[in-house]
Amino acid sequence: MPELITVSNKGQITIPLRIRKQLMIRSGDKMYCDVMGGTFVCNKPADFFSLKGCLGKVEIPENEEELFIDAAANHVSGNDQND
DSSP: OOOOOOOTTOOOOOOOOOHHHHHHTTTTTOOEEEETTTTTEOEEEEOOGGGGTTTTTOOOOTHHHHHHHHHHHHHHHHOOTTT
8 A cells, every 4th residue: 555755855755664664674775766657666676695596506616716716816916817
């Protein structure tokens, strides 16, 4: 059910508690806001942990530690191939 809110003289609005709880919005959270079809829309970006499993099963090579050490050494020495 829509709720009537008031815009302050600074252009601020308060998101009603019911909606904050439903969307798990906490103080300090960032939101994306835009206008779509004449409607003001706010979206909470997905957090890092909600992305778990989105790539499916990822195989990690047995020599992962060696690969990391080599990549770090190359980066520090300026031989990084990704520049």
